[in-house]
Amino acid sequence: MNFRPGNTILALLAFMVLSAGAQSGNKPKIKRQVIEAVEGLRYSPVRLSMKQGEQLELKFVNRDPNDQPHNLVIIKPGSLPAIQAASLEIGPDSIKNQYVPEHKAVLAASSLLESDKSGTLTFEPDAKGIYHYVCTFPGHAAVMYGAIYVNQRPPRDLASDPNIPKMVRDLEMEKVKKALEVERPAVTRAFLPDAGPAAIAVALPGKLNYCWDAGNCRLRYAWSGAFIDRRAMLNSNGSKLTSVLETPFWSAGGGESDYSLQTVDPKARPDFKGYRLVNGVPEFRYLIGDLEIRESLTPFEEGLKWQFQIKGTSGPVRIFSPGAVESDQGKRDGDYWVFDPNASGTYTLKIKSPK
């Protein structure tokens, strides 16, 4: 490759000509976009981003296979509830107006399209904000809408975007959960909700999960289904909480100064010693005074088998275990199960999980 000065001059000239072309006039930059109405009263895509000063040139195509008519109406930020309500009021002019409500929040609208028909509309936002597009055919607006982010960054995940329909969010969440599913069993240490800073999340076979707190050596809560979402934490300096993907079916409640296991010495604090993986499932080890404790949770048909092995017990063993916790061995005393010491040192409880 030869570098000749002539080329530079030609290139500079070409650049100058191109620049001059771009600067003439004050026409907005055109942003072209196709939005389709798809099966299940949804728009695809369900959100867009653009900048103020751009003109959106939308092609709207009705691809709904269920022979449903749809329109696409762009409305002012914050007016979605009003337009949803207005779309249900059918008046004498509704059909003539393509079911677009006569409302000051309407900024642009397509005509009502039958399946496989398409139309165009343009939109030039005059301020930053979140503008919705919505189908105002009666009965659709409650679920069929999308969002245009103008000079504003949308939440990273569709699953956590409050400006799109819940149905779409839920579908996305299902995808997220599927993508985040782990090979079970798995043990992950992280900052978890409703636990101390030294928390441990465990995924067991059978889609059962629990949070165990190594700070005060106790089970905090259990949930079934998808495990945890660490993405926010992994994409930060570690400050972000790791989220638990389902609502716990059981929780011990309480805070940092509560302990599960109460022994003869009520003042003794547990001292965490770690865990051993038995077929991948952790068996936690800790000391309370002179006692050596092993605690494990394993899945069984009805939920979690919660087992303590205690070396050195001399008095009754009291385990704080509120709610749907059963045992074949001991006595229920309020929120506690109470066991007389036995020769094997093994005390078993069962936390029932919902079917």
Add this chain to the structure above:
Amino acid sequence: MMTKFKLTSVIAICAASFLRAEHPGYQVEALPFEDGTDAQVGGIDVLPDGRLAVCFHHGDLRLYDPKTRTWSLFAQGLHEPLGIVTESPTSFVVMQRPELTRISDTDGDGKADLFETVCDDFGMTGNYHEFAFGPVRDPEGNYVIALNVASNGASIRPEIRGDWLELGVPREDFMKSWGSVKGKAGRMYSRTPYRGWIVKVDPKSGKMTPWASGFRSPNGLGYDGEGRLYVTDNQGDWRGTSPLHHVEKGKFYGHPASLPWTEGYDGPPPLEIPVAELEKLRTPAAIWFTQGSMANSPTQPVLIPEGFGPFAGQLLVGEMNRARIVRVIQEEINGVVQGACTPFIDDSGLDRGINRLAFGPDNTLWTGQTHLSWAGGEGMRRITWKGKNSFQDVKSISLTRDGFEVEFLQPVTPAELEKITLRRYTFAYHSAYGSPQKEQSEIAVKTVALEPGNRRFLIKTANPHRKDFCYEFQFPMCQNPLLCYTVREIPN
């Protein structure tokens, strides 16, 4: 269009060849990672057989075999592991955020099944900046770890571990009215035990002994060949520029947040102690890394072994903000450790964010990069000595009563000596973030050859030395012209 294409191609080729410029003495190669791997490295150690044990921000502990260039998973789910020490080919001690853990494979399947808590006797508020660094082993075999203070970039979590130190700001206010108490908390705060401390841990009993205080963000611990412990810290409050500290038992290294955890402490809250009092208490940095030109966030110091070129016995330190490894030339004057720092390798295939360094038994240097939410990079590099001493740099430098004694790797011509420049400046010790270079002045120099061969010279300075000043040289004939010497003591 054709002409445009040619022009940009030429520019692209020039830029690429500039960035790729290879170091004449050292080979830098990148390690392979599977696509999609979040290769942010928290710790590296090398096994006696040459394999690497590496822990990652995403929580894995993986082993790398340089012979087959393959990775295998040893353990996962670790909480921000930031350091690792091999105890045996099947057992590693890892510093996680909440604890120092021994992670072992006891059934021989190549995967960890035993996670023993060696030590978790320090507090945590759940603040993101409470990183835990290390471990390194002291000459007696104890583990040395460093506990970062919390940052008022965030508050604490609803539940904490360990005792709470109120210092006039109740814990409820940290939770309920953070906006209004943020200022009172201190830019970096230590509200649970031993935050801002270096502590030692007995490897068998796990017993923790507080060792030295006054640290801010000590992301780098290492020993030199004399068994001296060095710890880096990051520019910020009470850190005019990033320092390298020589750390000894019982001493205080300047960041006051950690002081109340001193045994028997009955002084005022740290932010109320007059700076003059703190000045008396503190041990200043052994070496300053000048912010902006040398290093902005220095990381792990490692001892250079024999067989890795001409600098054995000196230290290498990683740097987060640029693709650079810094070299430290330490010496002891009047019983005080001080010395110089200079870039060792710039670019040449390095990435930014060099967080961890480790030498293998074959004198290969391995680096691991990270960034989290700061400047940095990803991945790992393998750095080897090419075996030929063909480049020019300062081999060593030592402070004399009236100048500096400098040894170069190659002979220096009189014309090159003429081009040496020197300036000096100091940094403020105060609660504000960082410090400008203060009391800057140019220093005239005169060189005198110390022996035939034109490699060793006395660089005489026109002005008498000043303690607690950074002397910044430019040696234009060197691969790395910049060299800074921090004067603490002046030879008697």
